[in-house]
Amino acid sequence: MEGPIRAREALALTLFSLLFFLSRSSALHDLLISNAERRIDLSSHIVKVYLTLKVENAGSSPASEVVLAFPPSQVDHLATVEALATKGKRKKTTFVRLEVKPTELPDAPNDTKYFTIYLANPLNSAESITLEVLYMLTHSLEPFPAEIGQSESQLVYYRDSALVLSPYHIKQQTTFIKTPSTKVDSFTRVEPTNRAGTEIKYGPYEDHTPYSFSAILVHFENNSPFAVVEELVREVEISHWGNLQVTEQYKLVHAGARHKGVFSRVDYQSKPSFNGVSSFRYLLARLPPRVHSVYYRDEIGNISSSHLRTDSRKSELEIEPRYPLFGGWKATFVIGYGLPLQDFLFESSEDRRYVNFTFGCPLMETVVDKLTIKVVLPEGSKDPSAVVPFPVDQHLETKYSYLDVVGRTVVVLEKKNVVPGHNSHFQAVLFCPN
């Protein structure tokens, strides 16, 4: 008797799963993109891609998710994906931020990775919605030649697809690639392709099936500072005495084409427009307003070349490493500053207090490979936690500072591949016993 029952169960199970998959895949295929416009900004070493999708529901059931696809080579360099839904028309357009999460789909061809955009309101059949997607890629420009001399400028490769990779059918699509200058050595032609000034236009292409891919390679000049912070440790120490002390330890590297051969100071100083164009001397750090006691030093002492400009809304610290950074050169330094605590400490209900502080690196236009934020709470704070708008690794530590007895709780947040887009606020909650 047992045999048939088992068989029936198994059959039911397979049926269910089949149904499930069917419904799932139908949800995928019911949607189609009537128009896709992609603008790839290659002017700095962080690649910013603005993708405008007009999504239509061609199926019968309402859809609440839109899936974005990325080739596996891009996913490793993908720093952030954000999506906005456009509402209203023309002048009265408003944007609604949508939740984006990485997802796994079972039948992904060639290890394609997915991000799902969760729509605020389900998209009913025959309705359409315009989505604005912004994603940033780091380490996606490959210097070629990989080693350059002092007087050469830096050429890089950018690899992508002429067609937007998507699990949906795309009716019409165009891709614009913006290069930093008109010096473009070569680019792959996928007709129709146009180049005008600093812009290369791929498309419009009509009616491409899901997962269409057409590899392109752009070889162009990019002398923007390839400033990469390999490791950044930010320590935010909250004092009982009304001060917030921030200490940031940087390991900076120039991630562009490696410097080769001589470095001649006389050439560098006398002909700045021809020499070391890909190198950089200055970095700009944007600090919160009302910053005080700023210092900038490294392990062998103070670095005297920095300027601080403050006004009521922001403070700008212009720092100059001890030497100009050429490709592959490294430098380490520490920036520290104090801030008035009342600008950052807030009180919520239930007597909980929280600190609202900026995540990310204050340096402009830099990529941080590994960012660690340590929020040192005052001695005696209980049940600390942190609320961050994007996924990070969290754990707790204990630190002993001046004459501490029980030690201070430290909330440690770690994230890899951080771009300026991550400079949003996060909250560290501390529960102060009164």
Added chain:
Amino acid sequence: MSAPEASSAAVPTLMTNNTLRNAFGGVLSFFILLLIAVLAFSIRLFSVIKYESVIHEFDPYFNYRVTQFLTKNGIYEFWNWFDDRTWYPLGRVIGGTVYPGLTLTAGTIWWLLNSLNIPLSVETVCVFTAPIFSAFASWATYLLTKEVKGAGAGLTAAVLLAMVPSYISRSVAGSYDNEAVAIFALIFTFYLYIKTLNTGSLFYATLNSIAYFYMVCSWGGYTFIINLIPMHVLLCIVTGRYSSRLYIAYAPLVVLGTLLAALVPVVGFNAVMTSEHFASFLVFIIIHVVALVYYIKGILSPKMFKVAVTLVISAGLAVCCAVIAVLIALVASSPTKGWSGRSLSLLDPTYASKYIPIIASVSEHQPPTWPSYFMDINVLAFLVPAGIIACFLPLSDASSFVVLYIATSVYFSGVMVRLMLVLAPAACITSGIALSQAFDVFTRSIKFQLPGLSSNTEVDAGETSSATKEAQNDAVKTEKAEETSKDRPSRKSKKKEREHVEKPSTKTKAEKKRLLALPLEASVISLLLLVFLGAFYVVHCVWAAAEAYSAPSIVLTSHSHDGLHVFDDFREAYAWLRHNTDVDDKVASWWDYGYQTTAMANRTVIVDNNTWNNTHIATVGTAMSSPEKAAWEIFHSLDVKYVLVVFGGLVGYPSDDINKFLWMVRIGGGVFPHIKEPDYLRDGQYRIDSQATPTMLNCLMYKLSYYRFVETDGKGFDRVRRTEIGKKYFKLTHFEEVFTTHHWMVRIYKLKPQKNRIRGKTKKSKSKTSSTSSSKRSGTRKKNPWH
């Protein structure tokens, strides 16, 4: 000597009044000492305020690096530390060749602070060690001078020492050098010696040995102590001041001190083997003989004693002669006569310049000039003679020590600028004595002549001192009278003096008139002048601390019409080396920059400031003074990858390598005779302009310094030498410029690798693919300079 008893008996009511005043004086002294410590500490902070909290100069960087190692790896690792980052390929055993006192002190402070959860960095602790110890040193000066001439002189001496420029120059915040703690140890050892001499207590004698041990740990200058104290003991014996207290003060110090000194690895058996210590052993023998003589003299009758003396002397002389002959033969058999080079140059000031160019090349080993005396001890130079005279009124064991100390240190400071540091405490002590005695005399005469004040002298402090003075005069007389009784302890007289202070005698007016009382106007004016002198000293010291001695020398500043200019080129270069070269690369530079390179750039150096291997330094000197190819070969044989030169010609930084270059030639030529100094001089003149010799214009140092220099201004004008350079356009074939700092002060070159030419060869053979005959190959090989 019946005066004190009589006075105390006469005025018993004064006792309570007096203890109160004493207590008040004690509290006041305590607060004055605290203030002195604050002064000593804070006057040394100019460098931190004007520049930054950073380690200064050259040697402190080594000490800092050693301290970092100590705090990271612990004491046992430290003793066994073999440093392979320096003296490549020889290395250096740090634990056995370093005076560990400073490092251990700072390491202990750091450990203590961190175990109290005060997370100061090692650097901060190192920076502030010297100011802290200068506060201790001024306390030690107070104690020492108090033992010699009373609390007033002690306080004055402590104030003077707290801000004496000579000591400030070695102990500003950041100047993390041995001398920072050694001067404290020196004064404290002397204090304990005097204390033992005054009390005869074995407790202080033991403490003295321990203080001496600390001094041995801290500085090579401990030989000054171990020679000065025997000299003083000998002086006491010769002048008939032998006492059991002297024995207690000396014998345990030699025995315990030598044993302890031998525990320090860097000293080891040197404590009994080298000539620097022989004086102490000789005096040790003498003091025992003298003690024996006194003992026998006590037992025997005078007649018997005379017989015994003649007998012993005739027999003893013969034995002594034999022993001395053997000793001389032993010492003479060693090449340096058992003396180290630095000590020999102390005895014979011309020794170093004749035989050891490395010692002579260091500026702080040069004899000082007169202005440097004025700069470093200022008005103390004029007060010292007065202080010496004051020491003779009366001459006690303690004050004779001070006189001996000042006399010897004046001599040593005349030999080496560096030893001005040893003179400074002596000058402060004698000047403190002089000043306080002068104030005593003047205030007393003023008080004596003011009728309103003289009536109620009993409660006045000035009166006390006058009484003391008087009593002292009495004491001198009685001392002279009692000179025959040799073992009369001067401690007694000291105690009496103290009793005088405690119980001011209400001497009769008649006695007072006996005193030397100066006219009122003269004393008031003299007092004012003394105050002015003091004020001048203070102003000078503050100026010296703020302007002259606070520069860290790794970062330079200059004021011009458009503001402050900072020259941070050294650290720029070191930071570049640290981050952009391979961790095992070897960097060659002149030895001055060795310590800084290992500490700041963390790269292996060929030679450094611990100039222990003359040949190695001479090799680098030879390379720098050789033409490019020969230099390349020398450097390549030493695995050198980068060559660092310091060049001041663009901004006018005078202590650059071109100015030091003649020393490289001399030191190199001392070992490698093919380097001859006259080849680099035109008619005995050192020049780098068009008149310079071809050897000079083709040597590596010239080329590395002036490579492409002409392109900066079109003429190649050297701002240090104030001339246009001789050879303006040239190419480097075996070196390539890899880094030059912003103001060109440091230039780093890389040795071109050998394989470059192989690549060139393959290219050539590729271009001539058809003709690969053996004859052509040999032809190209001949052109190649590396075969």
